[in-house]
Amino acid sequence: MSTDIEILWPADRVPITVLLDDPLPGRNPLWYENPAAGHAREIPNAFVERFADVIDRTGAAGKFSVIPCPGATGCLDSGVLDVPNSVIGEFLDIVRTRIAPRWDISPEMLTHNRALDLTTMRPLDEREDVWAAHQTEETLYPYIARALRILRDVRLEPNGVTSPWAFAKEVEADYQRAMSRALHDVCGVDVGWYFLDADGQSAAAAPRVVLLDASRGRSLVSLISGNQSDFLWRTQMGEEAPLDAMLTADRSSGRFAELFASGQAFAFHTHWQSLFSNGSEAGLHAFEELCGRINGWGDRIRWTPARELALYATARDATQIDVADGTIRFSAPFACPEFTISVPHPDAASTLTAGGTELRKLAPDQPLEEGAWHSDGDRALVCLGLLDGLTLNWESG
Ligand SMILES: [Zn+2]
Numbered sequence: 001m002s003t004d005i006e007i008l009w010p011a012d013r014v015p016i017t018v019l020l021d022d023p024l025p026g027r028n029p030l031w032y033e034n035p036a037a038g039h040a041r042e043i044p045n046a047f048v049e050r051f052a053d054v055i056d057r058t059g060a061a062g063k064f065s066v067i068p069c070p071g072a073t074g075c076l077d078s079g080v081l082d083v084p085n086s087v088i089g090e091f092l093d094i095v096r097t098r099i100a101p102r103w104d105i106s107p108e109m110l111t112h113n114r115a116l117d118l119t120t121m122r123p124l125d126e127r128e129d130v131w132a133a134h135q136t137e138e139t140l141y142p143y144i145a146r147a148l149r150i151l152r153d154v155r156l157e158p159n160g161v162t163s164p165w166a167f168a169k170e171v172e173a174d175y176q177r178a179m180s181r182a183l184h185d186v187c188g189v190d191v192g193w194y195f196l197d198a199d200g201q202s203a204a205a206a207p208r209v210v211l212l213d214a215s216r217g218r219s220l221v222s223l224i225s226g227n228q229s230d231f232l233w234r235t236q237m238g239e240e241a242p243l244d245a246m247l248t249a250d251r252s253s254g255r256f257a258e259l260f261a262s263g264q265a266f267a268f269h270t271h272w273q274s275l276f277s278n279g280s281e282a283g284l285h286a287f288e289e290l291c292g293r294i295n296g297w298g299d300r301i302r303w304t305p306a307r308e309l310a311l312y313a314t315a316r317d318a319t320q321i322d323v324a325d326g327t328i329r330f331s332a333p334f335a336c337p338e339f340t341i342s343v344p345h346p347d348a349a350s351t352l353t354a355g356g357t358e359l360r361k362l363a364p365d366q367p368l369e370e371g372a373w374h375s376d377g378d379r380a381l382v383c384l385g386l387l388d389g390l391t392l393n394w395e396s397g
Contacts, residue, residue, distance in 0.1 A: 004323070004343070004344050005321050005323070005328070005341055005342070005343050006341065006342040007316050007319070007321075007339075007340070007341055008340040008341060008342055008381065009263075009264075009265055009312070009340065010302065010304075010308075010312055010337070010338035010339070010340055010383075011302070011338050011340055011367065011368040011369060011370070011383050012340050012368050012381055012383070013299060013300055013301055013302040014260055014263065014264070014265060014266070014297075014300060014301045014302070015265040015266075015301075015302055015304035015308075015309050015312070016265070016266060016267070016268075016294060016301050016302070016303055016304060017061065017062040017063070017223065017265070017266075017267040017268075017303075017304050017305070017306055017309050018060055018061065018062030018063070018103075018267070018268060018269075018270070018303075019062055019063055019162075019195050019223060019225055019267050019268065019269035019270075019306075020062060020063065020064050020065065020103070020269070020270060020271070020272065020275075021065050021108060021162060021195075021269060021270070021271045021272065022065055022067065022108060022112065022271045022272040022273060023048075023064060023065055023066055023067070023095075023272040024066065024067040024070040024112075024272075025045075025070070025076070025080070025083060025087055025088045025090075025091035025092070026042060026043065026044075026045070026080075026083040026084075026087040026088065026091065027041065027042060027043060027070060027071070027083060028040050028041060028042065028043050028273055028276065028278075029067065029070070029112065029271070029272055029273050030236070030273045032070055032071030032073075032112070032113055033071075033112075033113065039236065039273070039278055040276070040278045040279050043272070043273075043276050045087065045090045045091055045094060047276055047281070047284075048091055048094045048095070048099075049094060049098075050281070050284065051099075051275060051284060052094060052098035052099055054284060054287065054288045054291070055098075055099070055102065055103070056098075057288065058288060058291035058292065058295060058303075059291075059295070059303050060291045060303050061102040061103060061303040061304055061305045062103055062104075062267070062303070062304075062305065062306060063103060063104045063105070063106055063160060063162065063193075063195065063223070063305070063306035064095065064099050064100070064103040064104070064105055064106075065105075065106050065107070065108040065162045065272075066095065066105055066106075066107065066108075066151060066156060066158075067107070067108050067109075067110075067111065067112045068107050068110055068111075068146075068147050068150035068151055069110045069111045069116065069121075069150070070083075070111070070112070070113075071111060071112075071113045072110075072111040072113045072114045072116060072123040075110075075121070075150050076088055076092070076150055076151070076154045077150050077153040077154050088154075092154055092155070092156065095156065096155065096156065100156065100157070102303070102305055103305060103306075104158075104159050104160055104193075104305050104306040104307045105151060105156045105157060105158045105159070105160075106158050106159075106160040106161050106162045106194075106195070106306075107144075107147035107148060107150070107151055107158060107161060107162070108162040108163070108164050109128050109132075109143070109144070109147055109161075109162075109163070109164050109167055110128070110143065110146060110147050110150075111123070111128060111164075112128065112164040113127065113128065114126065114127055114128070115127065115128045115130075115131035115132075115143075118142055118143065118146055127165075128164050128165075128167055129164060129165040129166055129167045129168075132167045132168040132170075132171070132175070133168070133169075133170040133171065134170075134171075135168065135171060135174070136171065136174050137174040137175075137177045137178045137181075140168060140171075140174060140175055140178035140179075141178040141181055141182055143178075144161060144178055144179055144182040145181075145182040145185060145186050147161075148161075148182055148183065148186040148187055149186050152186060152187065157187070158183075158187055159183065159187060159189045159192065159193070159306070159307050160183070160189075160192055160193040160194055160195070160223075160306050160307070160310070161179045161182075161183070161192070161193075161194040161195075162194065162195045163175075163194065163195060163196040166196065167196070168196075169196060172196070175196075176194075176210050176211055176220055177211070179192060179194055179220060180192055180211050180218060180220045183220075184218065190216075190217050190218045190219070191217075191218070191219050191221070191307070191310050191311050191314050191334065192219070192220045192221070192310065193207075193220070193221045193222075193223050193306050193307065193309070193310035194220065194221075194222060194223070195222075195223050195225070195267075195269070196222065197222060197224050197225070198224065198225040198226075198227065198228050198229075198269065199224050199225070199226065199228070200226065200227055200228025200229070200255065201228070203258060203259075203261075203262050204259065204262035204263075204264040204266070205224045205225070205226035205259060205264070205266045205267070206224070206262075206264040206265050206266065206313070207221050207222060207223050207224060207265060207267070207309055207310065207313040208221065208222045208224065208313075209221050209222075209313055209314055209317045209318075210222050212314065212317060212318060214318050214333035214334075215333075217333060217334065219310070219314040219317075219318070219334070221309070221310035221313050221314060223267050223306060223309065223310070224266075224267060225267055225268055225269040226255060226256070226259045226266045226267060226268050227246065227255055227268045227269065230269060230270050230271050230274050231243070231245065231246055231270070232270045232271070232274035232275065232277075232283040232286055232287065233270075233271065233274050235274055235277040235280070235282040235283040235286065236273060236274060236276075236277050236278050236283075238280070238282075240282075240286075241282065241283065241286035243286055243289060243290055243293075246268070246290060247290060247293045247294065248293075249293055251293060251296055251297065256268070256294065260297065260301070265304070265309060265312075265313070267309075270283070270287065275287055299367045311334065311336055312336060312338075312339075314334050314336075315332065315334045315335075315336035315339060315386060318332070318333050318334050319331065319332045319333075319334070319336075319339070319386065320332075321341070326346075326393065326394060327391050327392070327393055328343065328391065328392040328393075329389070329390075329391050329392075330386060330387075330388070330389070330390045330391075330392075331388065331389070332386050332387060332388045332389075332390065333388065334386075335385075335386055335387050335388070336385075336386040337370060337385055337386075338369075338370045338383055338384075338385075339383070339384050339385070339386035340368065340381065340382065340383045340384075341381075341382050341384075342376070342379050342380070342381050342382075343379065343380055343382060343392075344378065344379060344380075345375055345376075345377075345378055345379055345380040345394075346394050348396040349394035349395060349396050350395075350396060351394070351395040351396070352373050352380065352382065352392060352393070352394055352395075353392070353393050353395065354371075354382075354384055354390060354391070354392050355387075355390055355391060359371055359372055359373050359382065359384075360372040360373075361373060361374065361375075362374040364376065368381055368383045369383060370383050370384065370385055371383070371384070371385070
């Protein structure tokens with residue numbers, strides 16, 4: 001790759017992705033985990049609607065887990081103990097129509113509780129993360145495939161996987177291959193993503209491409225949470241959310257200010273029960289406030305669904321860019337919208353063509369968009385619909 005050319009994020013904006021763990025119909029996920037701890041048992045569907053209202057108002061996007069077999073007490077496609085089918089149906093309707101358009105769906109393995117025997121669908125003694133630690137690709141594959149299949153059977157379209165706790169961290173290479181195969185076989189998804197790791201320390205927390213097979217057009221991307229622990233968790237105990245530690249109202253400091261300054265895409269995570277806050281919904285209010293602060297960055301950021309982030313991260317890694325006789329040529333095994341690069345801007349050149357078609361020249365202060373470019377001193381920022389074999393040429397006059 002020419003060292004003179006730098007690949008930027010889509011339309012030169014920092015992608016931000018919310019990783020929302022643990023949603024399930026009708027119940028508080030924490031109640032399943034510890035019924036004696038005094039947490040509210042139910043989360044009504046009216047709360048799901050209010051969450052959908054918040055993402056409509058803020059534009060926030062990311063991934064949304066749906067646990068296929070909540071608490072190991074039945075599965076969404078066949079019925080869950082003590083949760084009326086009408087409640088499950090309403091929940092799924094809201095997810096399909098109001099959340100899934102901008103939030104990619106994943107299972108958070110089967111139960112987020114005890115592991116299931118796939119033959120009987122009865123719980124084993126071990127919790128899923130304990131069970132996963134001694135599995136292999138061959139045993140993880142059918143487990144993940146079953147989780148994806150149940151969500152497909154209730155007419156959701158999962159395209160990634162979320163790990164309950166630190167599921168399969170001990171056997172992550174096997175886990176990655178199992179996920180990639182299951183996403184392909186059950187969902188027809190070739191560019192997949194998963195969430196397992198958090199990094200609250202490093203200056204950047206960009207997604208990582210962990211499997212890449214350009215010849216078959218397959219990849220798997222690890223989405224990293226930039227916050228180590230859930231900053232909304234303690235709202236369940238009536239405490240105020242420490243939003244300033246994430247981002248102050250003036251955006252001058254906090255973990256997200258640091259991640260934004262890195263210029264790299266980043267993600268952050270929270271939990272369904274943390275938004276519900278045992279009924280006070282203090283977490284949801286704090287989440288909306290935080291999204292509002294992030295929106296203060298205007299068009300320097302973009303809320304980005306998980307699948308879009310995974311595709312872009314894959315295209316960044318897989319694309320070769322060569323320059324010969326003034327022609328910039330892309331070898332791109334993964335087509336990608338809004339592929340954005342910074343290239344040297346030759347002095348005399350005023351016109352830029354892509355595949356023979358002239359790209360629109362924008363004023364430097366106009367936001368970049370696909371099929372357009374603008375000058376940035378001696379560099380040009382160019383935003384393209386990336387296709388294999390595409391060429392760029394400068395012309396004068
Ligand atoms: Zn979880």
